[in-house]
Amino acid sequence: MTAPAGSLLVAEGLRKAYGPTVALDGAEFSIHPGEVVAVMGPSGSGKSTLLHCLAGIVTPDAGTILYDGRDLARMNDAQRSALRRSEFGFVFQFGQLVPELTCVENVALPLRLNGTPRKKAEQTALEWMRRLEVHDLAGKRPGEVSGGQGQRVAVARALVTGPRVLFADEPTGALDSLNGERVMELLTESARSSGTAVVLVTHEARVAAYSDREIVVRDGKSRDMERIV
Amino acid sequence: MCTVVLMSIGHTLLGLLESGPRHGYDLKRAFDEKFGHDRPLHYGQVYSTMSRLLKHGLVEVDGIEAGDGPERKRYAITDAGITDVERWLATPEKPEPYLQSTLYTKVVLALLTHRNAADILDTQRAEHLRSMRILTDRKRKGDLADQLICDHALFHLEADLRWLELTAARLDKLRQAVVSS
Numbered sequence: 001m002t003a004p005a006g007s008l009l010v011a012e013g014l015r016k017a018y019g020p021t022v023a024l025d026g027a028e029f030s031i032h033p034g035e036v037v038a039v040m041g042p043s044g045s046g047k048s049t050l051l052h053c054l055a056g057i058v059t060p061d062a063g064t065i066l067y068d069g070r071d072l073a074r075m076n077d078a079q080r081s082a083l084r085r086s087e088f089g090f091v092f093q094f095g096q097l098v099p100e101l102t103c104v105e106n107v108a109l110p111l112r113l114n115g116t117p118r119k120k121a122e123q124t125a126l127e128w129m130r131r132l133e134v135h136d137l138a139g140k141r142p143g144e145v146s147g148g149q150g151q152r153v154a155v156a157r158a159l160v161t162g163p164r165v166l167f168a169d170e171p172t173g174a175l176d177s178l179n180g181e182r183v184m185e186l187l188t189e190s191a192r193s194s195g196t197a198v199v200l201v202t203h204e205a206r207v208a209a210y211s212d213r214e215i216v217v218r219d220g221k222s223r224d225m226e227r228i229v
Numbered sequence: 230m231c232t233v234v235l236m237s238i239g240h241t242l243l244g245l246l247e248s249g250p251r252h253g254y255d256l257k258r259a260f261d262e263k264f265g266h267d268r269p270l271h272y273g274q275v276y277s278t279m280s281r282l283l284k285h286g287l288v289e290v291d292g293i294e295a296g297d298g299p300e301r302k303r304y305a306i307t308d309a310g311i312t313d314v315e316r317w318l319a320t321p322e323k324p325e326p327y328l329q330s331t332l333y334t335k336v337v338l339a340l341l342t343h344r345n346a347a348d349i350l351d352t353q354r355a356e357h358l359r360s361m362r363i364l365t366d367r368k369r370k371g372d373l374a375d376q377l378i379c380d381h382a383l384f385h386l387e388a389d390l391r392w393l394e395l396t397a398a399r400l401d402k403l404r405q406a407v408v409s410s
């Protein structure tokens with residue numbers, strides 16, 4: 001594999017089909033530590049499947065994915081789960097907070113699952129909530145906060161373990177312009193200041209404008225625009 | 230103002246010559262039909278453009294017909310002309326409002342001359358995003374006035390980008406329409 005030097009996460013020749021439907025057809029990807037890369041393309045182009053493969057959620061039919069030099073295909077389920085829990089963070093469009101838990105408990109959850117004691121986990125969670133400007137919502141439940149606030153809580157939860165890669169799939173898809181922008185500002189600022197790479201799937205140009213470069217996915221094939229222009 | 234006037238008439242006429250030699254009159258007719266819309270080219274514009282292209286070696290006279298009126302020259306594109314069209318098509322336009330008419334011309338010409346129109350759209354998308362990144366960064370660091378000015382530009386660029394996406398999704402249909410017309 002001829003990955004760009006210093007890449008943290010690299011994929012080459014990814015193929016994935018769901019029955020007769022080909023979602024990925026030779027897609028490639030690479031990201032450096034601390035870099036924000038937008039994955040763009042029309043609906044159904046394969047961009048979410050690419051994200052799921054890169055994050056080890058979906059196993060590709062063919063191709064290679066290397067994370068920090070390690071081949072994802074050679075890891076067992078437990079190793080991949082551990083990777084997702086400790087080194088990867090996730091933000092989706094909606095429906096990701098546990099409704100029964102308070103916001104600070106939601107943010108602290110990944111740390112608790114990794115064995116961090118409650119008090120320490122909630123202290124760290126509050127620090128992240130402060131960075132995302134939602135610390136005053138600590139005691140509220142997700143149903144009591146707005147969509148934009150809930151999404152910032154979700155970003156805090158995704159970053160609380162200090163992941164090296166944050167996977168964000170249409171993170172502002174359910175928000176209005178102003179809330180979406182604030183989420184993107186805080187998400188990219190927080191990720192950049194902590195050296196976290198961000199794989200940002202979006203079909204919105206204004207969201208992609210927060211990235212360092214973009215990859216376009218069309219019909220399951222990817223194009224790295226930086227290497228073309 | 231009609232955007233066709235702003236774009237390069239010379240390059241467009243050159244592109245139209247790629248399918249085969251034509252008289253000035255045929256060129257004007259083809260231009261008006263495909264790109265002129267409600268602003269047809271003047272004969273004077275065609276002939277002055279062709280003299281300029283001839284002078285620069287981008288076209289050559291393929292034949293002259295004598296008739297009742299003035300002589301009718303038939304023009305053919307040269308290798309240098311083909312290279313010039315190629316370069317123009319491959320160079321992204323500086324993003325500005327309403328540039329999609331120039332882009333439309335580039336896409337249609339690319340389809341007519343069997344070049345990769347999707348490449349043109351992708352290259353333009355990258356150029357737009359580059360501008361949007363600069364504006365987004367300026368907005369993040371600026372005051373409210375900066376934010377509003379940048380937002381205005383960002384929304385225009387976003388509209389262009391949506392048009393690029395839509396056109397990319399309709400390329401096959403456009404190819405059929407262009408080739409059959």
